[in-house]
Amino acid sequence: xxxxxxxxxxxxxxxxxxxxxxxxxxxxxxxxxxxxxxxxxxxxxxxxxxxxxxxxxxxxxxxxxxxxxxxxxxxxxxxxxxxxxxxxxxxxxxxxxxxxxxxxxxxxxxxxxxxxxxxxxxxxxxxxxxxxxxxxxxxxxxxxxxxxxxxxxxxxxxxxxxxxxxxxxxxxxxxxxxxxxxxxxxxxxxxxxxxxxxxxxxxxxxxxxxxxxxxxxxxxxxxxxxxxxxxxxxxxxxxxxxxxxxxxxxxxxxxxxxxxxxxxxxxxxxxxxxxxxxxxxxxxxxxxxxxxxxxxxxxxxxx
Amino acid sequence: xxxxxxxxxxxxxxxxxxxxxxxxxxxxxxxxxxxxxxxxxxxxxxxxxxxxxxxxxxxxxxxxxxxxxxxxxxxxxxxxxxxxxxxxxxxxxxxxxxxxxxxxxxxxxxxxxxxxxxxxxxxxxxxxxxxxxxxxxxxxxxxxxxxxxxxxxxxxxxxxxxxxxxxxxxxxxxxxxxxxxxxxxxxxxxxxxxxxxxxxxxxxxxxxxxxxxxxxxxxxxxxxxxxxxxxxxxxxxxxxxxxxxxxxxxxxxxxxxxxxxxxxxxxxxxxxxxxxxxxxxx
Numbered sequence: 001x002x003x004x005x006x007x008x009x010x011x012x013x014x015x016x017x018x019x020x021x022x023x024x025x026x027x028x029x030x031x032x033x034x035x036x037x038x039x040x041x042x043x044x045x046x047x048x049x050x051x052x053x054x055x056x057x058x059x060x061x062x063x064x065x066x067x068x069x070x071x072x073x074x075x076x077x078x079x080x081x082x083x084x085x086x087x088x089x090x091x092x093x094x095x096x097x098x099x100x101x102x103x104x105x106x107x108x109x110x111x112x113x114x115x116x117x118x119x120x121x122x123x124x125x126x127x128x129x130x131x132x133x134x135x136x137x138x139x140x141x142x143x144x145x146x147x148x149x150x151x152x153x154x155x156x157x158x159x160x161x162x163x164x165x166x167x168x169x170x171x172x173x174x175x176x177x178x179x180x181x182x183x184x185x186x187x188x189x190x191x192x193x194x195x196x197x198x199x200x201x202x203x204x205x206x207x208x209x210x211x212x213x214x215x216x217x218x219x220x221x222x223x224x225x226x227x228x229x230x231x232x233x234x235x236x237x238x239x240x241x242x243x244x245x246x247x248x249x250x251x252x253x254x255x256x257x258x259x260x261x262x263x264x265x266x267x268x269x270x271x272x273x274x275x276x277x278x279x280x281x282x283x284x285x286x287x288x289x290x291x292x293x294x295x296x297x298x299x300x301x302x303x
Numbered sequence: 304x305x306x307x308x309x310x311x312x313x314x315x316x317x318x319x320x321x322x323x324x325x326x327x328x329x330x331x332x333x334x335x336x337x338x339x340x341x342x343x344x345x346x347x348x349x350x351x352x353x354x355x356x357x358x359x360x361x362x363x364x365x366x367x368x369x370x371x372x373x374x375x376x377x378x379x380x381x382x383x384x385x386x387x388x389x390x391x392x393x394x395x396x397x398x399x400x401x402x403x404x405x406x407x408x409x410x411x412x413x414x415x416x417x418x419x420x421x422x423x424x425x426x427x428x429x430x431x432x433x434x435x436x437x438x439x440x441x442x443x444x445x446x447x448x449x450x451x452x453x454x455x456x457x458x459x460x461x462x463x464x465x466x467x468x469x470x471x472x473x474x475x476x477x478x479x480x481x482x483x484x485x486x487x488x489x490x491x492x493x494x495x496x497x498x499x500x501x502x503x504x505x506x507x508x509x510x511x512x513x514x515x516x517x518x519x520x521x522x523x524x525x526x527x528x529x530x531x532x533x534x535x536x537x538x539x540x541x542x543x544x545x546x547x548x549x550x551x552x553x554x555x556x557x558x559x560x561x562x563x564x565x566x567x568x569x570x571x572x573x574x575x576x577x578x579x580x581x582x583x584x585x
Contacts (some may be wrong), residue, residue: 014408017487021404022416025398026426032454033423036431036438038569043434104314108322114570115325118332121566123516125534126555129541130331133548135339138347178328201574207313207475216445236429238323239518239534246542258429258519266523274433 039281050269063276074275075252078258079166083256084234086170090232095178096223098186100211113186117179124176124239131172132247135159143213162253165244169254172240177233181226188222200271221295228292232285238262257281334582335559339363339552346548366553375528376554379536382525384453384561387514388534392569394510395503396496397457402465403495407477417466423459427520436523446527449558468502469495508569508576515562533558 042243044063048056067073102112119127130243134140135158146152158168192215200210216223245251245259257277265274320435333353339362341524367376405417435454444450472495480490496503518534525531531539537558542550 010343011409015410018404018408018410018413020541021408021491022401023403024411024419025401025457026416028397028457029420029423029459030439031429032435032456033426033459034419036434037426039437040431098321098324100345103323105318106314108318112321114330118566119328121512121562122332122559123518123534123537123562125516125518126536129537129551129555130335133346133551134331134334134542136347138349140330143349143351146396149538175328175331178347206518222540232427236427238429242518243541244521246538248542252488261429262519262522265436271431271433271437278430278433282426285427285430286425289339291425293421 007292012168033135039277040278040282042273044279048271048275049237050271051267052269058271059272061159063272067280072255072260074278075227076255078256079255080235080237080257082166083169083173083237083254084231085165087173087234088227088230090170091174091177091181092223093225095226096172096247097184098178099189100187100215102182104207113179113183115179116182119176119178120180121175125243127176128240128243129170131168131175132244134161134169151262159244159249162250164167165249166253167243169240173237174195181230184220184226184229187217188219192218224295225292228288228295232288232292233286235288236280307309316533327386335376335552335555338549338558340547347550356560362508362547362549362553363519365547366540366557370540370545370547370550373528375531376540376557378529379531379533380557381513382448382451382530383533385448387511388447390454391507391511392457392460394451394458395499395507396463398465398506399496399499399503400470400491401457402467403460403469403491405462406469407464407474408470413540420459420462424463432519435520435584439524444524446530448530450524451521451530451532454520455510457515458510464502464506465499468499472498504569505523508565511565512562 005159017101043056045058045060046056047059047063047085070176098116102109105112122130128154131141136162137157141155142156145156146154157164159165162266196208196214196218200214205213236258237256241259242262243256244254258281261274261277261281264277310475334351335354340358340359340360341362342359345352345356367374369375401420405413405420422491439445439450439454444453476494477490480494485493515530516534518538521532521535525535535555540546540554
């Protein structure tokens with residue numbers, strides 16, 4: 001009887017300490033994550049303006065109507081979607097391809113991984129700045145493209161044509177993140193038991209056949225995870241587009257949603273409408289992150 | 304036999320393709336380094352010379368001095384170092400604290416707390432930056448180190464890593480310390496935190512790098528030249544009218560030195576980070 005009381009007291013003491021340890025987290029995340037999120041949703045129903053002394057008034061779904069009815073918003077949705085797809089396909093295919101090559105290599109694995117990863121070490125702004133100079137009409141990109149395509153003296157208008165400037169932002173991004181996702185795939189492939197591959201080898205399956213029939217299906221948790229991570233990353237893209245537009249590229253083709261939120265709030269001072277776009281972006285990302293968490297939990301269970 | 308030799312040819316081709324790709328990926332880095340020592344004219348010369356014909360190390364002086372001679376870059380580098388380091392330290396400390404609470408104490412509502420914190424991973428910073436900005440302004444944190452640092456004192460990913468790592472920490476050691484009369488804060492500090500090495504290092508490196516890269520928040524909260532961090536400085540420097548391309552690349556090289564030093568000395572933790580992301584539990 002007495003023993004149980006002591007144990008009970010100890011347990012209560014322990015649970016108090018548990019709360020004490022997690023308390024800073026609760027306070028922090030309430031103030032810096034939950035409150036701002038609720039606040040963004042709340043504000044999206046008001047005609048709130050930055051620097052205005054007038055009290056914001058409740059206007060229901062009017063902000064949503066304005067935003068969803070504006071060409072500017074749909075242009076941003078288009079810019080973000082184009083960018084996302086344009087980055088996703090090459091980034092996914094190339095990082096998987098290089099990961100497969102790296103796995104099959106006997107020597108130089110570490111070098112190849114480090115080399116491919118090195119752009120990911122740079123800041124996004126630095127990456128964008130290097131490319132800004134290389135994409136100059138007189139720059140390296142034109143020289144290289146003309147050498148490959150055997151079209152001397154042609155300016156490919158990397159930064160001035162509205163199609164090419166979109167391609168340029170995609171190139172920067174694929175270049176920067178290629179190594180990062182390659183390494184994720186290398187790790188994923190490394191988890192596939194050798195025995196499966198050896199069995200296929202015994203059965204006489206060639207490397208390409210092995211890749212498509214063994215590696216790819218068994219890699220599913222990683223491929224789904226990488227897909228979602230690329231999608232989330234792309235939808236949040238900001239630095240490259242910001243640096244390009246600040247340095248003279250035209251805004252409309254690369255006015256991605258994050259850039260639009262920033263400009264709507266800080267340049268147009270329209271907090272209400274910026275909040276609408278924030279809320280819409282949040283809902284979209286919520287769906288994707290949910291998939292990511294589910295998949296990573298499942299893959300943990302499988303391994 | 305036939306097959307064996309075909310596979311060898313295949314793997315050699317594979318290696319060649321891979322090394323060609325590596326070379327291509329490294330081109331912009333070589334371009335950055337080489338151009339940082341060239342006069343602007345040579346950077347745009349056709350054909351481009353990889354090794355400077357005319358060396359111009361004064362690009363670096365220009366980079367630090369700025370186009371207006373205010374030496375603001377030095378100040379902004381200091382800001383970046385201070386902010387990124389503080390955030391790395393506090394993220395590791397606070398995440399371990401919370402992660403430890405979640406890993407080693409049983410209390411009612413623990414799962415709810417864990418889920419709530421993990422839930423914040425679903426809130427991308429980009430969607431809450433405007434309300435955060437308004438809060439920070441109200442709190443008078445504009446153009447201050449507090450404004451730059453406080454919103455990033457810890458993050459859910461950090462809590463997650465530390466919790467996963469500390470769950471494997473032997474309970475016997477904790478209980479032995481309790482029996483010896485060690486207080487709970489002491490146990491955390493002397494036993495748990497001291498042994499959180501690898502996970503803490505990974506988290507510190509990741510947080511530092513992430514903040515070093517952060518552009519959006521400093522852009523909002525630190526509009527004073529004095530309080531800018533490196534990324535915001537770079538955007539401004541590059542957008543100025545008479546910006547010299549050589550000096551731009553020098554600015555870029557200087558900004559990259561700390562992260563590359565980290566990468567080469569701690570590549571284990573750098574690359575480990577992406578693996579942790581994927582596996583969650585190792």
